Amino acid sequence: xxxxxxxxxxxxxxxxxxxxxxxxxxxxxxxxxxxxxxxxxxxxxxxxxxxxxxxxxxxxxxxxxxxxxxxxxxxxxxxxxxxxxxxxxxxxxxxxxxxxxxxxxxxxxxxxxxxxxxxxxxxxxxxxxxxxxxxxxxxxxxxxxxxxxxxxxxxxxxxxxxxxxxxxxxxxxxxxxxxxxxxxxxxxxxxxxxxxxxxxxxxxxxxxxxxxxxxxxxxxxxxxxxxxxxxxxxxxxxxxxxxxxxxxxxxxxxxxxxxxxxxxxxxxxxxxxxxxxxxxxxxxxxxxxxxxxxxxxxxxxxxxxxxxxxxxxxxxxxxxxxxxxxxxxxxxxxxxxxxxxxxxxxxxxxxxxxxxxxxxxxxxxxxxxxxxxxxxxxxxxxxxxxxxxxxxxxxxxxxxxxxxxxxxxxxxxxxxxxxxxxxxxxxx
Amino acid sequence: xxxxxxxxxxxxxxxxxxxxxxxxxxxxxxxxxxxxxxxxxxxxxxxxxxxxxxxxxxxxxxxxxxxxxxxxxxxxxxxxxxxxxxxxxxxxxxxxxxxxxxxxxxxxxxxxxxxxxxxxxxxxxxxxxxxxxxxxxxxxxxxxxxxxxxxxxxxxxxxxxxxxxxxxxxxxxxxxxxxxxxxxxxxxxxxxxxxxxxxxxxxxxxxxxxxxxxxxxxxxxxxxxxxxxxxxxxxxxxxxxxxxxxxxxxxxxxxxxxxxxxxxxxxxxxxxxxxxxxxxxxxxxxxxxxxxxxxxxxxxxxxxxxxxxxxxxxxxxxxxxxxxxxxxxxxxxxxxxxxxxxxxxxxxxxxxxxxxxxxxxxxxxxxxxxxxxxxxxxxxxxxxxxxxxxxxxxxxxxxxxxxxxxxxxxxxxxxxxxxxxxxxxxxxxxxxxxxxxxxxxxxxxxxxxxxxxxxxxxxxxxxxxxxxxxxxxxxxxxxxxxxxxxxxxxxxxxxxxxxxxxxxxxxxxxxxxxxxxxxxxxxxxxxxxxxxxxxxxxxxxxxxxxxxxxx
Numbered sequence: 001x002x003x004x005x006x007x008x009x010x011x012x013x014x015x016x017x018x019x020x021x022x023x024x025x026x027x028x029x030x031x032x033x034x035x036x037x038x039x040x041x042x043x044x045x046x047x048x049x050x051x052x053x054x055x056x057x058x059x060x061x062x063x064x065x066x067x068x069x070x071x072x073x074x075x076x077x078x079x080x081x082x083x084x085x086x087x088x089x090x091x092x093x094x095x096x097x098x099x100x101x102x103x104x105x106x107x108x109x110x111x112x113x114x115x116x117x118x119x120x121x122x123x124x125x126x127x128x129x130x131x132x133x134x135x136x137x138x139x140x141x142x143x144x145x146x147x148x149x150x151x152x153x154x155x156x157x158x159x160x161x162x163x164x165x166x167x168x169x170x171x172x173x174x175x176x177x178x179x180x181x182x183x184x185x186x187x188x189x190x191x192x193x194x195x196x197x198x199x200x201x202x203x204x205x206x207x208x209x210x211x212x213x214x215x216x217x218x219x220x221x222x223x224x225x226x227x228x229x230x231x232x233x234x235x236x237x238x239x240x241x242x243x244x245x246x247x248x249x250x251x252x253x254x255x256x257x258x259x260x261x262x263x264x265x266x267x268x269x270x271x272x273x274x275x276x277x278x279x280x281x282x283x284x285x286x287x288x289x290x291x292x293x294x295x296x297x298x299x300x301x302x303x304x305x306x307x308x309x310x311x312x313x314x315x316x317x318x319x320x321x322x323x324x325x326x327x328x329x330x331x332x333x334x335x336x337x338x339x340x341x342x343x344x345x346x347x348x349x350x351x352x353x354x355x356x357x358x359x360x361x362x363x364x365x366x367x368x369x370x371x372x373x374x375x376x377x378x379x380x381x382x383x384x385x386x387x388x389x390x391x392x393x394x395x396x397x398x399x400x401x402x403x404x405x406x407x408x409x410x411x412x413x414x415x416x417x418x419x420x421x422x423x424x425x426x427x428x
Numbered sequence: 429x430x431x432x433x434x435x436x437x438x439x440x441x442x443x444x445x446x447x448x449x450x451x452x453x454x455x456x457x458x459x460x461x462x463x464x465x466x467x468x469x470x471x472x473x474x475x476x477x478x479x480x481x482x483x484x485x486x487x488x489x490x491x492x493x494x495x496x497x498x499x500x501x502x503x504x505x506x507x508x509x510x511x512x513x514x515x516x517x518x519x520x521x522x523x524x525x526x527x528x529x530x531x532x533x534x535x536x537x538x539x540x541x542x543x544x545x546x547x548x549x550x551x552x553x554x555x556x557x558x559x560x561x562x563x564x565x566x567x568x569x570x571x572x573x574x575x576x577x578x579x580x581x582x583x584x585x586x587x588x589x590x591x592x593x594x595x596x597x598x599x600x601x602x603x604x605x606x607x608x609x610x611x612x613x614x615x616x617x618x619x620x621x622x623x624x625x626x627x628x629x630x631x632x633x634x635x636x637x638x639x640x641x642x643x644x645x646x647x648x649x650x651x652x653x654x655x656x657x658x659x660x661x662x663x664x665x666x667x668x669x670x671x672x673x674x675x676x677x678x679x680x681x682x683x684x685x686x687x688x689x690x691x692x693x694x695x696x697x698x699x700x701x702x703x704x705x706x707x708x709x710x711x712x713x714x715x716x717x718x719x720x721x722x723x724x725x726x727x728x729x730x731x732x733x734x735x736x737x738x739x740x741x742x743x744x745x746x747x748x749x750x751x752x753x754x755x756x757x758x759x760x761x762x763x764x765x766x767x768x769x770x771x772x773x774x775x776x777x778x779x780x781x782x783x784x785x786x787x788x789x790x791x792x793x794x795x796x797x798x799x800x801x802x803x804x805x806x807x808x809x810x811x812x813x814x815x816x817x818x819x820x821x822x823x824x825x826x827x828x829x830x831x832x833x834x835x836x837x838x839x840x841x842x843x844x845x846x847x848x849x850x851x852x853x854x855x856x857x858x859x860x861x862x863x864x865x866x867x868x869x870x871x872x873x874x875x876x877x878x879x880x881x882x883x884x885x886x887x888x889x890x891x892x893x894x895x896x897x898x899x900x901x902x903x904x905x906x907x908x909x910x911x912x913x914x915x916x917x918x919x920x921x922x923x924x925x926x927x928x929x930x931x932x933x934x935x936x937x938x939x940x941x942x943x944x945x946x947x948x949x950x951x952x953x954x955x956x957x958x959x960x961x962x963x964x965x966x967x968x969x970x971x972x973x974x975x976x977x978x979x
Binding site: 035036037038040041044158169197198199200202203204205207208209211212218219220232235236239240242243244245248249252264266267272273283285287290297303369371372373377378379380 | 492519520537538539540558559562563565566567568569571572652653656660690691694697698701794795798802803804805807809810815816817819825827828829830899900901903904905909940941944945948949950953
């Protein structure tokens with residue numbers, strides 16, 4: 001059945017991808033986000049945002065004197081289709097200079113070998129589980145140390161002693177929870193005080209799990225839920241929480257995949273006080289953010305349009321790439337890969353973000369509490385930027401690994417104890 | 429607040445017997461003094477604008493502890509505006525001018541330009557936006573404190589619900605200083621519900637002090653704080669440890685029974701969703717033998733109809749939901765008849781082609797919805813009577829939306845069953861199913877019956893969509909998640925049998941919910957699937973086999 005889906009979706013997407021070959025001398029930017037299927041709910045907004053950013057840049061005169069031309073494809077939430085279309089973008093008639101795309105880790109893992117083989121550039125805008133570094137991928141979303149660890153620190157400071165780690169059953173929640181479990185145990189949390197539970201994608205039958213959490217939280221110790229529940233399953237989860245009367249003052253939930261976009265589908269009245277950890281909230285107080293929101297509202301023509309963290313990541317990523325191309329004077333992939341490291345551009349929360357040698361960026365970490373208008377109010381923020389860490393320091397298998405793509409090292413997986421490179425150009 | 433600073437606060441906040449934020453104590457005092465406040469309401473006077481300004485000024489800090497003190501100071505002051513300030517602060521609507529000294533209350537924070545009033549004089553101050561007004565932020569701890577403060581300020585109208593709430597908070601919080609005041613409060617209290625809570629609070633305190641006679645009051649009490657205190661005592665070497673252990677065992681066995689009841693309810697409600705989704709299919713697949721892969725999308729159309737009717741009737745989700753019941757049925761039935769007339773009737777007796785064609789239709793319908801509406805999920809509001817839970821006691825509560833779906837499922841089933849059993853259409857459908865040629869020669873218009881049956885099955889799918897809009901996402905993928913489950917239920921229950929569908933759906937729901945706490949949601953589903961496959965191997969005709977020589 002899956003084969004039929006992908007074939008059908010491929011046929012559909014070809015129709016969208018064709019109308020590119022019009023102008024000759026343009027810089028082509030690939031946008032690889034699902035516009036149909038399960039992930040369309042999250043990814044279609046990012047496609048619109050990229051189109052807006054490209055349009056704005058063209059109004060400012062384009063790049064290197066040329067216009068930027070978007071090449072949009074629809075991988076239809078099918079992971080293998082992401083890989084096929086990425087190859088199309090990198091080798092096809094309208095060969096793109098850079099790709100902005102992907103959301104789920106599964107799709108990124110599918111595209112990774114393709115961009116490495118064809119030597120492309122991919123900007124990946126979503127928070128992810130880390131434990132990966134590719135010479136051709138730039139991770140503008142948060143690594144676990146830029147989201148999960150600070151969030152747990154904050155909850156500990158609020159007196160939380162028992163932890164329910166709930167997640168959707170795939171690589172991101174499993175790895176993140178593995179890191180969190182190791183981190184909590186390092187901080188003296190007993191095995192009995194940690195509950196881990198995984199549910200399938202799109203799960204909607206939350207009653208017994210929520211009631212289990214309620215029971216877990218009624219043992220006399222302050223309890224919190226750390227949620228890596230992804231996508232559609234969140235709405236029934238939060239509805240069930242409020243129906244079972246679990247308020248944020250009883251058992252607060254801190255989520256890593258719930259942003260303004262996801263909340264726009266829920267009545268947030270009963271959820272006030274539940275939290276999310278991100279590097280950006282639509283409510284952050286900065287002129288850059290207000291301008292961005294104004295532009296976005298104007299571009300979408302929807303007064304209620306919301307912005308979210310992955311959108312900021314694309315905003316930062318796109319500006320970094322522009323800057324790196326200007327510096328290199330060419331869109332040549334190898335030149336841009338070298339020039340982008342160290343590039344610093346303003347982010348939307350009033351500071352600036354820099355591209356690190358491990359292809360992750362620096363950003364502030366914020367904890368926001370849900371308000372009744374569907375927005376978050378920032379209750380805690382790191383005092384400065386946190387640099388993304390590709391290999392977690394809290395997992396035994398990766399604590400002595402680093403990644404540094406600068407010459408002459410050029411290594412994505414360097415063991416600092418033995419100084420041997422396990423992956424990357426420097427390995428040979 | 430930096431992490432290190434926050435860490436320093438931590439040991440202090442853990443001193444209470446209940447882990448929690450440091451404001452518990454203040455809440456307790458508020459609760460204890462409740463009665464006195466109600467009698468001697470403090471006389472409020474105007475404070476000078478300077479003083480008011482100073483009180484609000486103190487809120488303008490990033491340190492939540494300082495903010496908490498400022499809120500406390502406001503509550504203790506004589507300012508006549510204080511209740512309104514605290515309420516606005518609680519709602520995140522109290523703020524200050526970004527480049528100026530004035531304080532504002534935002535009267536409506538929807539949209540991007542907000543009407544604002546001066547916080548001290550309450551005079552209209554035009555409009556503000558996020559660029560010009562900086563609203564004070566609160567966190568969970570401060571929110572809890574503010575709720576307590578506001579409750580204490582509005583004690584003049586302290587009705588039974590407020591007092592009950594305050595009394596519930598007392599459990600586990602009574603100490604040597606407050607025990608006499610609480611006992612005095614018990615004497616003044618008339619409501620029996622409130623009395624019971626205060627008695628529990630006092631008994632728990634006495635038990636903690638080693639008074640075995642107070643244990644009898646706690647017998648069978650389901651409050652988790654009672655259970656936690658008792659288990660601490662039972663595990664200690666206090667003289668009453670054994671007796672406390674006995675009481676605890678009684679409480680635990682009572683809780684276990686209620687928990688079983690709860691699991692059964694969870695199972696039935698999960699089952700009712702399955703039955704609703706499958707019962708339309710039981711008619712089209714079970715009775716007509718059409719493998720309709722677009723069944724899930726018909727469910728989705730029902731859910732979207734609910735959303736559209738709600739858009740047409742803003743502010744009346746209850747009425748909209750009731751209207752959506754016929755609406756969803758008709759829309760889905762219309763689409764069903766269209767599909768039957770335009771595709772399925774030409775593929776009669778060719779199941780594989782029907783499967784592929786209807787699968788194509790399902791993709792078309794999904795993408796149609798994505799194009800017409802949007803790929804984003806739509807928010808269907810729940811009316812008040814479907815929100816929250818029916819709290820039977822501390823250990824057992826039934827969520828109302830699930831209960832509603834369960835009842836709706838039973839009503840739909842009964843109606844469908846009656847239709848098949850007692851109406852002419854039902855008779856004709858059964859006749860055509862049993863022997864098509866014979867039915868035709870008896871004057872039954874089989875083609876018309878096919879069309880109506882398919883429309884009926886589709887319409888029932890629409891009804892399922894209306895119900896599902898109350899418990900899950902309304903989006904283009906809604907149907908996909910139910911199609912496999914629906915076929916599973918119909919095949920398990922026995923093709924062509926409505927009762928089979930009901931029993932199969934309910935039992936799969938219950939089995940799933942019983943397994944879930946042990947093996948997790950993913951594995952529970954796998955086990956159920958394997959179980960059904962094995963069952964079908966043993967008994968291919970399903971739970972309820974159709975009677976007759978052909979079977």
